[in-house]
Amino acid sequence: MSETRADFVIIGSTPLARLVAGLLASVHGKSVVFSGESQSGYRLPRAIDLSVAPITRPETWGLLKAGLPEALKLLSRIGGRGAWSRVDPIFFSEAAAGKEALAHIRHMALAFGHAAELVPASAIGPGRSGLLLRDAVLLHRPTLEAGLDRWLDQHGVRRCGESETLTVRSSGSAELVSGADRIEIEQAVLADDAAVIDHVPGPLWPALLTRHVTSTIFTEPTRPIAATVMHRLDTGLTLVQQPGRGIAAIGPGAIDPFAAALGTLLGREREFRQAGQSSYEALVTVDAAPAVGRLRGSGPDILAGLGPSGAFLAPAIARWLCGKADPAENAWLGARLVDRRAAPSAVAEYGCAA
């Protein structure tokens, strides 16, 4: 049996997971193992990657604004022109609390130099408030994923095979066994919801994280919606209309009730047929803010609750994992540790359960 060592194993299938793995290897010179499926080309999405989000905290806007040019340069180099596009997403709400948050998000976006416009009710339906943010960046996962996988290979990131066994220990270290070979890995990073659910045992489960049944429904082509990307603050439902006019809807609930809610939202003029659907568990933090860092201070690193903008924070997260983050990054990530107290929360976002 041969035995080798690695610095990190990154577990997850999202662009964030791949970017963190690749950055640790390419920029920070770490030896990295990556465990995640390449499935964006044929599986339904469970999340989207958008450079803006319904964020109320100024430090988060600041971190995203500072990191976006670096992230875009990297994404363009890795995925080419088709890996991302500019969109004008609409965030909307029907609830008074959501409308209040939306009003603040508008001012926050404007303060950070983001073009933000109120959306008339005629575009999104009566009783709703909407906010359109111009020139956001939407990642195209199927295209980007292929580029990211090539990039990981170029930088010597070792990919876990199906026949290999990866074990994450509560100490944060991990072991990969491949036939007669064994790799001892110093630190595991659980970089998406499925990875956290799969690898964090019940007794160690952080109080901050809750598991929610979530569904994705993909519709056959239907009439255009008000914007390519729409997000409903009240429920967390996200709509993405594809070039072929099919809509990918991601939101809470099991498939049938979610489909019924989607039908109500889209209305009679946009009756739809389902072209695909899946139901799974997603993680939500109690205070609706990101949760990062080592479980119980010394366990595996968690990356959860980062919302749609997580991929754009990958360079900062990679630096932080290597101890090379700048003070703003350190402060932001340090305030969002997975073991923090959720009530009261100093970093709560809209949607917090408190």
Added chain:
Amino acid sequence: MRSQPGRLGIERQHHLQGSAIDRDRPLQFRLDGRIVSGFAGDTVLSAALASGIDAAGRRDGVALALSARHAPAITFAALAGDHQRALPMERTLATNGADYLTTAQKVGGNLVARLLRRGGRSLDIDLDRSDALARPWLGTPAAAGPEADLVVVGGGVAGLSAALAGARRGLRVVLAEATPLLGGKARLFGTQDGEETPDAAIARLTAAVAKTDAITVLTSAEAFALRPGVVRLHQVEMPDGTPTGRVIDIHAPHIVLATGALERLPLFPGNRLPGVIGALDAFELAQLYGLWPGSSALVATGSSPAYRLAMLLTDAGITVPRIIDSRPHPQSRFIEFSKAYGITLAAGTIVASATPARRGNGVVAMPKLSMEGFSRTEPALPVDRLVVCGGWQPDLTLWHMAGGESAWNAGGMRLEGRGGPEGTVLAGSAAGWVSRSACLASGGDAVDVLLGRHRRLVEDRLIDPIYETPDAPASVGDEPDEAAQPVFLDGGWRHIQRPRRVVSRWPAWLPFAPKPPGWSLADTPQPLDIADIAAGVQLGAIPATSAGIVAQERVAMVVIESDQPDETAHPAGPLPLPPPWLAARYAGATLWLAVPDDARTLDAGALIHTNADETDPLKAIGVIVRIVNGTAVALVDGSAGQSASVREPGRAVGIRLVEPYRA
């Protein structure tokens, strides 16, 4: 028979005279204004095919064949526009004097073009529209169906056997069959030594079912949605001799899915041209309705039962110039019989492509010898009909809708059912059984599984592979370029195509050279039928290990109202002040009533700064939280009378803190 050019003659004895039709009772009806002739027992589809209509319409300018899985919905002309009462062509019995319209949009064009097309071989549906062949009844609310303890979906030998077994166990059984007749597909596959004939087996089982009061039979009843404990189906009934559709839910604790197997479509350019047809479809149309347009047929297969069809065709007077088989050294009892018929066989050969014949309604097939790394294009073969068989895929559509799992069997090159939901089991070829004896036994076994009884032994009695070569995977012909006919992954109405090869005169490494299009099935805005998934695995677009989960994700599910809680509902209640997302934002901040220096209303959500020159949001000292009774409530660390500045779009507004806010 001039009015029915697609009907086989009965001048000689053969087995394809049409067991479902009564040639002594001719009938006529209108379809989109044209006269269609048929016989009692015909469906609207079989009569249309008999009358020479063999194309559904055009997609990207290419005509595509009309078939049971690729036919538009119809409605009575008097009910035009009421699509909720639409009917399926393939399940609606033809009635004399009826006047039907297809519900789908027609191909456009000027008056001359439309006149030229009139009376042709096509229904002229605009297949570029995504809803061209949609089933309007999928969104119809369901009425309550008959009460049942067991629903058996599929009236083939396995389903019949399951229904009888259920009745024997004292269950009230509903047996739902999609076609107008019970019996299923067993007839094509012939008989093994010692077995009764398929016809005898079907007659015995249907007679037993008819005599069993505990079994309610619903024919022309297609199940299109399933959850554990409930089946939703659309049935065409004939009250007063008029076809009428209804959607019903049947609730039952036990469900047997005996949905059979779908025939895979070989993947070559032109695989859905009019004149190209699957062996099973062709056999059923010929056996039940005596349908066979043209006088010659090329059979291209990787599965032995297609040889049986070739022999039956020869008996019926159809010329079969050749059978081409993708298997390099096929052995079968059917092959030996075919040789005795004098049919030329070509092993290790596939159809590389097919094109419409220059004259007439036939097709020109391009065979290609493809064996053991050697490949050679053979001379083109013009025929009236190209019969293709790409093997069999268990129909797990409803299984996946119910939450059943499946996994790719690399040996059989097909998806097979695995763990399923409580109360739902597979039987027959849907469960992966191949032989008729196993399908029969699996029906009873499925009921035993549901009732928790001791299971019976089910065994596939297969002939030794030395004598009966196993099926080959669906053959893969030429990759289509921009000029080629399209390659479809399946014969249904999803129209999922294999991407075309982009030919470029520029080297690929040049930055402006056209890049091959990525093939993202995730972005394909149609459901993927199970045969699409199988083809996707063959073409490398879906990893075999993920085929099962993709099939489950991309099945065409229809919402069935459920008792599950709606997690999207948002709790209503008084709004907290300040809202939790402002907690700990500004050290020492409390709620204050704030008034602007000018007579105006402040903007809720706006940031408060110490003075008008400060614009950095990270240095804000507070926020206007809410407007209460026309006055702004601010969250800010301040004192009574303190001045500050509110940053609103394009300007700063001076404010003054008046007094602490009290709710």
